[in-house]
Amino acid sequence: MNKRGNQIISILSFGKSYKMWLFTCILFSLLDVAVNILIPYAGKKIVDIISIENGNEEFLTSVWFMVTLLLMGTINIFFRKLSISRFTEYTIRNLRNNLTSHIQKLPFNSFKKHHSGDLASRSNTDIDLITTLLTQISDFIYEPLIFICAVIYGLILNWKLLLVTVIVLGLATVLNNFATKPISKFSSKLQKEFGRANSLIQDTVKGNYIVKSFNLKKVLQNNYQSSQTSLYNLEMQIVKRRLFTLTITTFLLTFPLVVINLYGGSLTFAGEMTIGEFTAFIAIIAYLGHPVIRLITLVSNMKAANGAAERINEILNYKIEETSKDKYITNKETDIAVAFENVSFSYDDKTTVLTDINFKLPKNKTVALVGVSGGGKSTILNLVCGFYNITNGKIKVFGNEINKIDLKTLRAQISMVTQDTHIYPTTVAKNIGYGKKNSTREEIINAAKISNAHEFIVNLSDGYDTILTESGSNLSGGQKQRITIARAILKDAPILLLDEPTSALDNNSEKLIDEALKKFTKNKSVLVVAHRFSTIKNADEILLLNNGQIAERGNHDELIESDTLYRKLYLKQYKESENNNLFEGMSYNA
């Protein structure tokens, strides 16, 4: 089998333990083929009784035969549907769970390759496509078989009539396809025209201030009118075209049935087949046409599912983050919390993001990273967490070289607060409690108090048991941030990474958060990214990053005295910035 086929097979392996359900389904499908082909036969027997004198006894036998078949058919369909459903449900559940837990285990850089919307669509749309195929999987056996059986039975009944039927039906189907094709050419034009009309609507609604203040009403009305006129003309063209098609279709759908009936009637008339045989033949016509249409659908579903499986397998084939390395060793080095030694980094091996970075963050000190956006500040924080592999150099956390140790044990040493720290859609208490395994309610409340969150939490409808909505939309940005800070407080890791935690907030929340951070960052080694100079003035060392390199370093007083880039940036911001005063005297390691 080719590579594309393998995609589905590897997905099917998730259903290995449920293959009995699949076999059950196949068994009932085979039975169904038998029943469905015997029903016309039983019908023939019953009908032919009318030409037999005194056929009462035979009539009764035939009737019982028919009733038995119909009951069997009912039972068949029930178990066919049930068993394939079971197989599909369990297989899909396994697939879903495995996919999710695999994604969770991926290293950050392979995860980053995909947009979150893309991952979500793989877990929804793609899994749905596979589900559809799985529920139809037994049809790949059923449909061809019933078709073959129908052909054989048709040959037995009357080969001439079968030949005529196949020719007329086949011809009609081919011609029908041919007739309906030209329409699709128009539909793209139509879509375009609809798009134009819709963007006019959007312009008018969203730009209503402009439309009014620039007196554009008349112009837009004329544009819309002309768009509607061409839409109307296009649609009428399609209507005319479709009239022609519809007439042909009506003919092609009706004429074959008329021909088959008349020819069959005349064959019966001529005594070449009995009336019962003719009836049976009419009953199997459906089995001659339907499987063909059905198989076309199945093949296209198969293709779609294959594409879906390919996309899912792409994810499943990514290697998970390695966990088998050495454990983190405490007290290996006590004075230096984080050390970068000649670190270079590139996301794609082409453009370097960081070049030759060297710095040390001593225990319980603060190092600030400043510079224009895109300078690589946040990347440094991500590297400390082991989210990416560095190209060159060494990063050490309390003496442990991070690419040689188990990342889970490394991360136990680190807390991080960013602008977009995640809020989980569960209770407030659980959100904070994620900071420390098995934390008690007291510990959680304590952490919330330190982060200035307790007060607003108790005012929520269910206090600490309030369920937060997805991405915390029932909280303000500042409240969310204070919950994430409480979580970090509870974790109480010796290293704290801050990535502009207050940049998207209003003044009041900024104040509260700065207060909270001030309390909490005592006795922590802090690496902070910030663009407000007031935030970083009091750091022990400031690193100014430019184009991925440390361009300037020193404390605020040193840097501001000489003619540095830092000084330029500082003075510029001093002139322009708003609300600078709120940060006066701010320090994380006061």
Next chain:
Amino acid sequence: MLNRRNRNIYNPLGFMEKNFLPYIIGIIGENAIQAFCVNIVLAVLMKDIFNAAVEFNRSLLIRAVIIALSSLMIALALKPIFTYMYSKAAKKTMKKIRLKAYNHMTELPVSYFEREHSGDTMSRLTNDIKVIEDIYNVQIKRICFILFLGVGSTALMFIYEWKLALFAVIVEILSVFISVRIAKRMRKISDRVQIKKSKTNEKFLDVVVGFKTTKIFQIEDEIVDDYKEQSDNLTKQIKKRDNLNALINAAGLFFYSAKSTGILILGIYMIMKNSADIGTLVAIFNLQNNMGVLFNLGDILGKLQNSMAGVGRVANLLDEKTESHKFDDLVKKTPNDSMIKLKDVVFSYDDKKVLDNLSITAKKGESIALVGKSGCGKSTIAKLLLGFYELKDGDIFIDNKSVYNYSLEELRNKLAYVPQNPYLFDGTIKDNIRYGHLNSTDEEIISSAKMANAHDFIMEQENGYDTLIGEEGAKLSGGQKQRIAIARAINKGSSILLLDEATSALDSEAEEKIQQTIDRLMKSNTVLIIAHRLATIKNVDKIYVIDDGKVVECGSHEQLMLNESLYSKLYKTQCS
């Protein structure tokens, strides 16, 4: 019919007016032909063929051929005519509705757009109108077809052999009775599956969106376990749904078999007793399938009911009051020579007073700025100048004439407006600037862009002025969009420029560029700036500080900075 029962339900056929007659003739004609000449005639044909075959009756066979061919001819010849009639009538009506709704929407006041979500209005004009088209082209058509086919077939069955017909009707009713009950349960379970599905999705998004956080706090296992729990719950519900689904399939087949075999067995028995003929049996066997469609009518009517909601939403839009403006023939002139003058203006949204006896003046060529906390009413003043809202009291004079002496169009021609969030239209950059003045030449457009400090970055775009704006075209920054909006306003060539500054932060370079532009414009125009950042307005002639809907301070930057003014306080907080 629906109209009488509930006044809030609009009759979708009411939009048709003179297209109604061709529509109704067309739709009835088409479906009657389809039902009788294509579907039902097949049963008639088979009756004759089977009887001919059994009785060896050649003339019956010939009659069958004649009936079949002649009705096929009728169908092929007449159906297209009827289809064309109703399609054309429906399309014409749709065009009319679309134009009417769109034109009406352009006439609606700003208050409407501020009250309603833009997505909602757009959806009324697109999706809901599409629903009306669906009613015309799909739902009514389907109802007609069902009625002709169902009623015609049932009637013919009773004519051919009432006993068999009665049997079929009874089984059909029984089957519908049961399937309706199962369907109800099915709907409930399907809803539950949907809920569980979205819960599972939410948990999945948690994994994806919270990836970094989860790793840092090492809660991978908890998060995945949460997901699995939801996923298992989902599977449980799906199992219930699938069980029911299997049952529905089995029940459906059972009743179908019971009906058809019942007819077959009863029919054969009657033939044996010589009280029926084989042709009749075959015909009824065929017709009983058609009869079933009658029971879909409930479904279709339910869908029609849903569609009525869409019709209602379109009708509501058409019922919205259009923009109005009190026009006064009696010309009121201002005593002095001012370009903009607000005199004792009072304004409130609903009951909330926004402006309270506010007076502001800008002489010709002067530049003024309005400052104050957010919500103090600054932006409202721009909207009043443009006639977006009606004053409660007081008067506004533009170029020495009361706003009531202008028509809305004349008034708006006097002012060039740059709103807070500059909306750019679908189209090229050039198109957007041209909207300022529709007859402007390319040279005028370029000179406006230069004036707005936009020319340089426009030339850097792939196609310069012809670059498309939007997802596929230029991805413009907030500052760049603003400068295009300013160029558009400059291109309008009005004597007054009204600039509502963007509240969102621009990067310092963009801010500098816009600052330069404003300084340049102040030299030649009367400019009113609604300022959010005080650093940008130091050079204006006069600054009005507004608090609580009133002017509390007024003067130049230097004057206001001299004493302990509110302005100097605001300035210090922002610019220290």
